[in-house]
Structures are given as C-alpha cells and as structure tokens.
Amino acid sequence: MNKISEIPEQTPIAEKPTVEMPADPWRCGACGSLRVSCQVWVDSNTYEVQSMAEDKDDLWCDDCAEHTRQVRESELMSDTVEPWWNDGTTEEDREIITGLNPENFSPKDDRKAFRDACDMWWNGRTNDEKIRLWRQATAPEEE
Numbered sequence: 741m742n743k744i745s746e747i748p749e750q751t752p753i754a755e756k757p758t759v760e761m762p763a764d765p766w767r768c769g770a771c772g773s774l775r776v777s778c779q780v781w782v783d784s785n786t787y788e789v790q791s792m793a794e795d796k797d798d799l800w801c802d803d804c805a806e807h808t809r810q811v812r813e814s815e816l817m818s819d820t821v822e823p824w825w826n827d828g829t830t831e832e833d834r835e836i837i838t839g840l841n842p843e844n845f846s847p848k849d850d851r852k853a854f855r856d857a858c859d860m861w862w863n864g865r866t867n868d869e870k871i872r873l874w875r876q877a878t879a880p881e882e883e
C-alpha cells in the first residue's frame with residue numbers, strides 16, 4: 741500500500757533570499773524593461789555561476805518576448821532616454837507629456853520659459869517614469 745505519509749520528506753531547497761534590485765540594474769535595450777533574463781551555466785553541484793551569457797541569443801526580454809540587447813539602466817538613460825527627451829521630442833510632444841500649456845509662458849527667446857519648465861518637469865521624474873514615457877512615445881503602435 742502506498743501511503744503518502746510514508747514518503748520521506750524532501751529536504752527543502754534553501755529558499756532564495758529576496759534579491760534586491762541592484763542600484764544600476766540591467767534593462768532591455770529595446771524597451772527598457774526590467775523583466776530580462778540571461779542564460780547562464782551553473783555548476784550542477786554548487787549552483788555557482790560558471791559563465792554568463794554574452795550573445796544576444798542568450799538574452800531575453802519578457803516584455804518584447806524577443807531576444808534583445810541588455811544595457812545598464814545608467815547607460816540606457818544617458819545614451820537613449822535623455823537624448824530622446826532633448827532631441828527627439830517636439831514642443832507639441834512636450835506639451836502632451838508634461839501637461840504644460842506653452843501659452844502660459846512668455847514667448848520670449850523662442851519660448852525659453854516653456855522649454856525650461858518642461859526640462860524642470862522632466863528632471864523631477866524618476867528613471868522609471870522617464871523610461872515609461874520614452875517607451876510610450878517611441879514604441880510601435882500595439883496591434
């Protein structure tokens with residue numbers, strides 16, 4: 741007779757400590773998502789990581805559902821997201837993104853006051869918020 745209660749209890753695998761997000765986490769280079777994975781070889785006995793993925797083929801983004809490049813958050817900000825804000829947005833874009841009305845600002849110096857206010861608004865965002873805005877503005881339309 742098989743009695744479930746007689747099956748010796750398995751030694752539970754040590755629970756993973758809650759991993760904190762690193763200060764400068766890896767993000768998907770295409771969409772900025774934090775939901776990225778990489779393939780690693782681990783030692784079968786010790787679970788020690790032997791080698792990390794280097795090829796794009798071994799990197800995965802859950803949000804893109806594709807193999808994508810991964811970059812450090814700081815790199816994504818300085819190479820992609822900040823340049824997008826500075827050079828990739830028009831005045832209309834900024835009006836929509838910030839909710840500020842350029843008509844409330846002095847038109848002097850090519851609307852410098854409005855542009856400054858937008859930059860101030862932008863600088864008050866967290867990286868997460870900036871990445872979300874960048875992604876919304878640059879992502880291809882969902883089908």
Ligand SMILES: [Zn+2]
Pocket residue numbers: 768769770771772773801802803804805808
């Ligand atoms: Zn992605």
